[in-house]
Amino acid sequence: MGMREPHFRDDDVTLIRQALDTNAPKLQGVTFEQLLARGWMRLNVPTPYLPYAEGGFTTPSGKCELVSQRMAELGLDPLPAYIPPYESVERDAALVARYPLTLISSPAHTFLNTTFANITSLRRQAREPEVLLHPADAERRGISPGMRVTVRNDRGAFAATARVEPSIREGVAWAPSIWWGKLAGDDANANQTTSQRETDLGHGPVFYDNQVEVEAA
Numbered sequence: 001m002g003m004r005e006p007h008f009r010d011d012d013v014t015l016i017r018q019a020l021d022t023n024a025p026k027l028q029g030v031t032f033e034q035l036l037a038r039g040w041m042r043l044n045v046p047t048p049y050l051p052y053a054e055g056g057f058t059t060p061s062g063k064c065e066l067v068s069q070r071m072a073e074l075g076l077d078p079l080p081a082y083i084p085p086y087e088s089v090e091r092d093a094a095l096v097a098r099y100p101l102t103l104i105s106s107p108a109h110t111f112l113n114t115t116f117a118n119i120t121s122l123r124r125q126a127r128e129p130e131v132l133l134h135p136a137d138a139e140r141r142g143i144s145p146g147m148r149v150t151v152r153n154d155r156g157a158f159a160a161t162a163r164v165e166p167s168i169r170e171g172v173a174w175a176p177s178i179w180w181g182k183l184a185g186d187d188a189n190a191n192q193t194t195s196q197r198e199t200d201l202g203h204g205p206v207f208y209d210n211q212v213e214v215e216a217a
Contacts, residue, residue: 076201086197087211099153099211101137101173105190108176117180129179129189131160131214134170138162141215148217151175153210156192159185159217173214 010018017032026043034041045051052064059065072078084090087099107113110122117123131151133143143149147162151173160175168174181187194207 085209087209096211099213101212101214103210103212104174104208105177114178129160129184130163132163132165132168132174134168135164135166136170138164143216149214150217151212151214153193153212158188158192
């Protein structure tokens with residue numbers, strides 16, 4: 001790509017060493033050698049870690065602000081308020097009637113979003129694309145543990161293996177993500193169902209504001 005600057009030639013180990021070469025108090029005592037030997041290290045923070053126990057918030061007042069002057073200056077409500085999700089009974093009851101499950105597709109513990117999904121050992125720990133359902137939701141749909149299911153809405157669909165546990169809230173489906181399409185079996189993943197809409201304030205993604213239906217494949 002014509003990028004010849006020296007830092008583009010740094011390998012992974014060099015980048016890690018550079019990140020650890022800091023005077024940041026939280027990283028004091030965290031070394032590359034110990035990370036290599038143990039696989040993880042706790043940050044150098046007190047136990048318990050209570051960073052705002054004595055204030056010090058990064059606000060103009062230094063306090064936890066229940067009334068935000070900055071919000072008011074932006075023409076927004078300066079007080080905390082509940083804004084219903086785009087895909088909710090309050091905003092679109094007809095949509096929720098068709099797609100009654102809220103899909104949460106947070107990163108699998110062995111992946112970092114799509115990163116590391118190509119590593120065989122980590123993919124083996126993640127097992128396969130899965131979706132976790134509450135027993136009541138599974139029974140309502142005739143779904144049993146280990147069954148192949150389709151998670152779908154008007155935007156798209158992906159296949160997964162059903163897991164059924166009471167640990168998840170009724171009305172919610174959880175599909176740990178994000179599997180590469182070519183590794184998922186059906187060339188699809190949770191991104192097939194997510195919206196391209198942006199949030200109203202920060203203009204970020206709304207991929208957890210996502211209503212779906214789950215049915216036997």
